[in-house]
Amino acid sequence: MDITSLKGWEMREKLIKKEISSTEILSAHLSKIDKIEKDINAFITMDKENALKTAKRVDEKLQKGEKLGIIAGLPVGLKDNILTKNLRTTCGSRMLENFNPPYDATVVRKIVEEDGIILGKTNMDEFAMGGSTETSYFGNTRNPKDLTRVPGGSSGGSAAAVAANALPLALGTDTGGSVRQPASFCGIVGMKPTYGLVSRYGVVPMSNSLDQIGVFGRDVRDAHMMLQTVTGYDPLDATSSKRADRDISIEGIDSLKGLRIALPEQYKDLRITGDEKIQERFKETVKVFEDAGAIVEYVSLPSLQYALETYYVIMASEVTTNLSRFDGIRFGYRTENYETLDELYTNSRTEAFGEETKRRIMMGNYALSAGHQDQSYKKALRVRTLIKQDYENAFKDHDIILSLTAPMLPFKLDSIINSPVDMYKADLYTVPVNLAGLCGISIPMGDVDNLPVGLQITGPRFGDSTILKAGLGYERAVR
Amino acid sequence: MITRDQVVHISSISKLKFTDEELDEFTEKFDQVIGFLEKIKEVDTENVEPTFTINEEDGIMKENGENQTLSREEVLENTVESQYGYFKIIKVVE
Amino acid sequence: MAKKTLIGLEIHVELSTDKKMFCNCKNQYGADVNTQVCPICLGLPGALPVIDKQAVEYAIRAGIAFDSKITDEIRMDRKNYFYPDLTKGYQISQSDHPLCAGGYLEIEPQSGPKKITLDRIHIEEDTGKQLHTEDGTSLLDFNRCGVPLVEIVTNPDVSSAEEAKLFLEKLRNTLKYIGISDVRMEEGSLRCDVNINVVDDEAGTKTNITEVKNLNSFRSAVKAIEYEEKRHRVLMEKGENTDKETRRWDEVVGETILMRKKYTADDYRFANEADITPIKIDREWLENIRENLPELPHAKKMRFIEEYDLSDYEAGVLTQSQELAHFFEETLVNVKDAKLLGNWMMGDVLRRLKDEDKDFEEMPISSTNLAELINLVKDGKINNNTGKKVLREMFETGNSPRAIVEEKGLIQISDEGELEKIVVEMLDNNPQSVEDFKNGKDRAVGFLVGQIMKATKGKANPQLVNKLLTEKIKER
Ligand SMILES: [Mg+2]
């Protein structure tokens, strides 16, 4: 039996029945990683020693008959923008190449409480900016389904690791699709929960009003297990919600019967050329829902056509301010080449940030500057209100919204990295969910040209259990 | 149209720097990106309130929270230069 | 008077809360370098701010005290600029939506009462401190970083250095009254910037605004304003204008010195602080703060006039500071004569403190001891002059008046028989003075009183001495 090919929840069941030990689970994954990592490059930093120690501790607990946590004995990968005390956290950037955090993110504490085994820090686009994991200072990650293609991004390392059976579970962050799109590209499940459900404390922010920790698993149950582990109100995060303390239950559903599904009309006009086969796949998928008794209707969300631009203005504005703290003084890279304070700042930042990061810092400063602020940043905050209202209307009469996760198949390495606007368009279906603070999950819906494509299920705020249940229903329907 | 001069200005407030060669290519891409963002100008947002938060709950204030004060070693751990317990940089002239 | 000076003040006040504004590090002055610092105030990536309730309450107290309108909803913004003492590359502050809008403070210059109106009071976080060393390096300490501040911004209603001084004094006094700050300029808990220019309404001209920073005492604020006012007027006189610039006050040279020119307005690229969800201010909480606000200086002064029948001037002096007013009322419980107590306090006590350049907080005499002293005089146990001597002694030793009086045997001689003997003896020894008196020289009595006082070491009851002298001289 190859342990690594099991689902996370299957591993846990076998562990509890004492059919396998936590140490065995871990060593199976470690040898898997040994074999594939040189091809995939999913990790930036491994923490083998601590992982082995934790696995031993879990085994001892099991022997003593102590209660085990939700993800006991399961190796977990953390996107490298989630801070781990005394374990290097780089954000995929030269800026933080040697950054040793003095504190743990709240989600890290939760994983430890639930007996999870943190195995390493996964690769990502620099500061989570990108959709291909090609902007990482630590080299790009490859898609396990086709090594000539990108795994998506920015949480590409986590997605690739789970898809390659290097890990059963992983965390990513999703600001505009950075969990769902790589899940779609790698053929696994990736979920962005409702904004406020999972604490952002200790997660290096990209865009504070949009960022949310997301979870990866090879099926919906795994994703749910990972989500249950990290969710919860956190007094250290003033944007976390008290509603996050409820259980996200997926009990008691078997069918999609009676589920009210909305399809946004606007997406009909927003096609990118060459995606007909993906659209075909999507239609067949919708049919699966209908055949199972769901009610499908087209709805109009008129402001959706501005979502991408609105997203990029707000995101870049927040990015700009977030990245100002990297000035070479208190932490992070400091240039050796300076004589004045201004040179200390400018050269440190210029030498340590990559091109896409620089572009977004500058986009943000453009959008926030005195002459443009009203027509860009402040305008975008208003358009965001319209988008949010459109969704609220749609969810009055519908339970979920279905769409593609990404408008394209996983693309070749080095193919569109030099065309920023094309790269941004990959986020078309995912960004509105972040703008409105909703929840969304990407679930594999088969292949196109032997490459995975994802179905996105969007739910209302705190409709996390609804989309998980719909996802489970779909998994059962196509099994 | 975004000009080279505008790019230079924005890069200077961003504390970033481009060489002359980089500047041409960067300006071209930056112009595309800014052009792309312009689209929201056409939306009618009269009488629309800005969204400052997506949360429906009120914000909170802290009263008796956990003190996370670090040791001085931890405070200084990630800096390049320190002296007498201070962070050290070159003199800031005013 | 066609030319007017327009002065606007910006005052940063550190709030004396237990904890910092957005983290739970101690808000403490003078701790060891970089020992009151955490991931949040150090601006480490991933750390998130949560606003301190006590800081908001303190700022609201200021808003209420200055009659500002308190907002319904707290929103925070990021003010972006690079500076080494700023840990995040932005300061969490407030832009479009200050906590308190408007309001005023009334001052009383020579020309009569005047309202100085406020533009706003907003909350923000303090920055760290820089130390410049001889060898060309700067050292950074972030203990102060994240300490809560209110920034109080006036409209340009102040029109002279005198008014500025009165405003600042009143402001400091009020902030102290409401218990929200130590307001110590020397420790940096109150800092003031000045914006100044001169307009000539008749000629329709005005000078460009100069901003003066780094004023670390009221005295330097006054001097800097006087200096700038003159500089602006002289240039205007010559038909020239000032530059838009930021200057700093140099105490040693006694001049303002150019820091930087302002070619364009500062662009702080304000953005919403999305880490802090807007906070609705609970009206009940607000009312609670209002009700529990200590009595403000003006209200206290009015009450002193009303309740203790003091003059406007007396009440003003005695309510100068909360400590002073409190001391007065505490002492009054035992003295029971407001006029008398007022005289002692304003005359001897405050004068002495002023001579020693001390604040009232440094007063070495307890309320009980002062009351005891005044009662000794009031009850005729010691005379007025002795009382003053005892007070001086009390200032020096801190001893109780009874102990001093007993130790030195200063109890007043009010025994008529005993004094009569002394008077008669004095008249016998000074026939010339008796003669002088009869010839109409009043001074002679003064001499005789002095001699008697000398003989009794100042302990004789002066009224009794006078009465006996007059009687006995007439008999001769
Ligand atoms: Mg300020």
Ligand SMILES: [Zn+2]
């Ligand atoms: Zn702190």
